[in-house]
Amino acid sequence: MRYIYIFLNFLCIQGLVRGDTADWMMEFGAQEPSRTLYSIAIPGSHDSATYKLSSDFGKNQDIPYELRYLKHGLAPVMKKWAKAQGANIAQQLENGVRYLDLRIIWNDSKKAFYSVHSLYGPPVDEIFEAISGFLESHPKEIIILHIGDLRYMPEGKHDLLAEKIKASFGEKIADLSNPQNVTFEKLWEENKQIIVVYQEDTTAGRYGFGYGYNISSPWPNKQDARSLKQDLDYRIQSRPYTAKDSIQFFVLQCLLTPDTSTIVNGLIPFSRNPHSLDDFAVKVNPHIASWLSEWKASGKINIVIADFMDQNIARAIIKLNEPTPAEEVDKGQEELESKGQGKLAPLGSPIDSEL
Numbered sequence: 001m002r003y004i005y006i007f008l009n010f011l012c013i014q015g016l017v018r019g020d021t022a023d024w025m026m027e028f029g030a031q032e033p034s035r036t037l038y039s040i041a042i043p044g045s046h047d048s049a050t051y052k053l054s055s056d057f058g059k060n061q062d063i064p065y066e067l068r069y070l071k072h073g074l075a076p077v078m079k080k081w082a083k084a085q086g087a088n089i090a091q092q093l094e095n096g097v098r099y100l101d102l103r104i105i106w107n108d109s110k111k112a113f114y115s116v117h118s119l120y121g122p123p124v125d126e127i128f129e130a131i132s133g134f135l136e137s138h139p140k141e142i143i144i145l146h147i148g149d150l151r152y153m154p155e156g157k158h159d160l161l162a163e164k165i166k167a168s169f170g171e172k173i174a175d176l177s178n179p180q181n182v183t184f185e186k187l188w189e190e191n192k193q194i195i196v197v198y199q200e201d202t203t204a205g206r207y208g209f210g211y212g213y214n215i216s217s218p219w220p221n222k223q224d225a226r227s228l229k230q231d232l233d234y235r236i237q238s239r240p241y242t243a244k245d246s247i248q249f250f251v252l253q254c255l256l257t258p259d260t261s262t263i264v265n266g267l268i269p270f271s272r273n274p275h276s277l278d279d280f281a282v283k284v285n286p287h288i289a290s291w292l293s294e295w296k297a298s299g300k301i302n303i304v305i306a307d308f309m310d311q312n313i314a315r316a317i318i319k320l321n322e323p324t325p326a327e328e329v330d331k332g333q334e335e336l337e338s339k340g341q342g343k344l345a346p347l348g349s350p351i352d353s354e355l
Helices: 004-020 021-031 067-080 089-094 122-137 156-173 186-191 199-208 225-238 261-264 277-300 311-319 325-338
Strands: 042-045 099-107 112-117 118-121 145-147 194-196 249-253 304-307
Touching: 004 249, 021 186, 021 311, 042 099, 042 311, 067 118, 089 122, 099 118, 099 122, 099 225, 112 122, 112 156, 118 122, 122 145, 122 156, 122 249, 145 156, 156 194, 156 199, 194 199, 225 249, 225 277, 277 304, 277 311
Parallel strands: 042 304, 099 145, 145 194, 249 304
Antiparallel strands: 099 112, 112 118
16 A cells, blocks of 8 residues: 555656646645745746837847947847747746746836836736736746846836735735745645745835845856856756755756857858847757756756746756655655554565555
């Protein structure tokens, strides 16, 4: 009976990988209710709201000096390098993404908050509406909303944005002040579905959001896949804690970053140089699953983000939560011993008389 229990539990978690990615947290949390979100593998998207970009540049955005000669032809070029996702927010969440990376700015002409990545993206109202709709339809799913890169937010607008976040998600926002409370059972018990990390600490403290230091997200800033892999290997090795012991979110950025020469070389007609972030993603995304398999044994993986995140990559990340047979035996042993039912026989040993 003991091994039947272990086998059935293993099959349940195996189902996470083959099942509906829209409810993967509900399924996994039912098996591991005491796990913290710091300790599990979570798919995320980089520059999550860049699926739709206008031709208007956001205020004070950094534009490479070498490209300013393009004048009116600059926006189409930058759009290729600013668009980091192909799926909209709702589609990303259905595909399993649970970490959203948003850059937000105040649009003076529209008198509203918009996402930005060089160019203006969708209005924040559209983004928050998509998130709210998903949470309403999937009451056991939990989203980490990282409001980062606020360099260009006017000083007086932080409170206005924070109030919009509060108005949009209200009682669903979790409290990060006690890291031990960020477990499935605790969040579900309190009907919390969204964790907001706001990169500007004064505002975060005033409104009860997570602080910037609640997330470690080192930027590789690499232009080729080999250098990126070396950097990510180093990040994994140098992380001081395993995911299970951590009280901080840890992000692995599986993506390339263009420098000015990359963008300029992409303008050369008929060249094999990458012409967009999509071209960059093609150099990285096919390798992510094998990299994850290599890193799993470290026990240090938490949030994994990519450009043009899709359901296949999300499934590969979710699969990291699937225990190895040895881990299943250990878990079964702990549960049986807690019930006073003795120890399991080692794998491969004769079955005892109780079976």
